[in-house]
Amino acid sequence: MARPSARTAAPRPLSVVILAAGEGKRMRSALPKVLQPLGGAPLLTHVIATARALEPQAIYVVYGAGGERVRAALPEAPVQWVLQSERLGTGHALRQAMPHIPAGHEVLVLYGDVPLIRAATLAALIGRAGTGGVALLTVRLESPEGYGRIVRAGGRVRRIVEQQDASARQRGIRECNTGVLAAPAGPLQRWLAQLTRGNSQGEYYLTDVIALAVREKVPVEPVPVADPQEVLGVNDKAQLAQLEALQRARVARELMLGGVTLADPARLDVRGTVSAGRDVFIDVNVVFEGRVILGEGVRIGAGCVVRDSEIGAGTEVHPHCVIERARIGERCSIGPFARFRPSATLAGEVHIGNFVEVKNSELGSGSKANHLAYVGDATVGARVNIGAGTIIANYDGALKHRTVIEDDVHTGSNSVLVAPITIGAGATIAAGSTVTHAAPAGKLTVARARQTVIEHWRRPVKPRR
Numbered sequence: 001m002a003r004p005s006a007r008t009a010a011p012r013p014l015s016v017v018i019l020a021a022g023e024g025k026r027m028r029s030a031l032p033k034v035l036q037p038l039g040g041a042p043l044l045t046h047v048i049a050t051a052r053a054l055e056p057q058a059i060y061v062v063y064g065a066g067g068e069r070v071r072a073a074l075p076e077a078p079v080q081w082v083l084q085s086e087r088l089g090t091g092h093a094l095r096q097a098m099p100h101i102p103a104g105h106e107v108l109v110l111y112g113d114v115p116l117i118r119a120a121t122l123a124a125l126i127g128r129a130g131t132g133g134v135a136l137l138t139v140r141l142e143s144p145e146g147y148g149r150i151v152r153a154g155g156r157v158r159r160i161v162e163q164q165d166a167s168a169r170q171r172g173i174r175e176c177n178t179g180v181l182a183a184p185a186g187p188l189q190r191w192l193a194q195l196t197r198g199n200s201q202g203e204y205y206l207t208d209v210i211a212l213a214v215r216e217k218v219p220v221e222p223v224p225v226a227d228p229q230e231v232l233g234v235n236d237k238a239q240l241a242q243l244e245a246l247q248r249a250r251v252a253r254e255l256m257l258g259g260v261t262l263a264d265p266a267r268l269d270v271r272g273t274v275s276a277g278r279d280v281f282i283d284v285n286v287v288f289e290g291r292v293i294l295g296e297g298v299r300i301g302a303g304c305v306v307r308d309s310e311i312g313a314g315t316e317v318h319p320h321c322v323i324e325r326a327r328i329g330e331r332c333s334i335g336p337f338a339r340f341r342p343s344a345t346l347a348g349e350v351h352i353g354n355f356v357e358v359k360n361s362e363l364g365s366g367s368k369a370n371h372l373a374y375v376g377d378a379t380v381g382a383r384v385n386i387g388a389g390t391i392i393a394n395y396d397g398a399l400k401h402r403t404v405i406e407d408d409v410h411t412g413s414n415s416v417l418v419a420p421i422t423i424g425a426g427a428t429i430a431a432g433s434t435v436t437h438a439a440p441a442g443k444l445t446v447a448r449a450r451q452t453v454i455e456h457w458r459r460p461v462k463p464r465r
Contacts, residue, residue, distance in 0.1 A: 020112030021064030034112035040271020046115035053119035089203025133219035147176035159211035381407035
């Protein structure tokens, strides 16, 4: 989904580092964790989109050994890739990116498995870093198990202690570290160089830079996140499902605030972006994928799947239709149980009914195919009526061929139009015809054998065993 472009001016140019080198063993998947899908896109894609909304000078993604699949999956991502060949902790991961970042930059650290954080939250964090301090995004949790704790003295942040290294008293602290921080590049480089592996995990903890900053009397500003859901991470499929539900709720709310009526916000699935006009109605169990545009007053029935398509104002899509890469005009009626394959274009007031399939075809204004038809590789004029059971036979076993049906044509039930063929304006095709040559304009074309009875024919029977 699209994210807001929210950025307060930072005192220094901004570089964003996204740590994405984790193995994700708890996902129990051959797919790298940061490529697990959320809202139809990899987790990492969401984080990159949020980072871009901040208009940084550069975005660096730190990926791990064997993470070439991550790079391959996002070949056009506007980022610079940095390899962490050994996974020695978050501090070690950030250390790999720092040589690429000028000392005069502000560094924002994000995580490839924390996809719901908002650009506005990060812009506020950067603004709180001041001219040389560290801003640390924190969260207060009733059940902080697994999180690093914010240790204060006299109200000021002194350090962060990880769960596995915390004392019983420290584990009672409810203010937790999200891992997200903003810091000046020069001092951050110096602090990273001083990290040691003297902890229970034998890793270089990024969180230890806070104590180093405090030792140098650098201000550390804790910034509580307003919505704890923004900083939820993903470690297993259960957490992924939890975030998917939160993402759906977020998108549904944005649509409703824009004037869309949802029959049940919990039963809408958006795996991409949806742009909708006023007074759109969306029934239950609808799935939108890719980029979808809905004009004013569009109605989408239950159980529809719409992918990379545009639907014009006033059009009604009845239940259980599948629409892919189509452009549907205004005031059309679609379905139920219709299918649009790629490159279908409908003018206004077209009717496509139940069990009709349209593929790589254009239908003119007011045309109809109300039941049980296939329209493939065809140019159909205005006010055409395609009868029940009519199909366009567009494939000869090797190549696809095009059919032209001019204005005001009527085809009778169970007719077959064998491409390439042209049906002239105002022509009528008799029911049951198989038409293999051009049909003249304004005439009735009959292409069927005379009905006969075969007297001595017997229906085949199965042989006895």
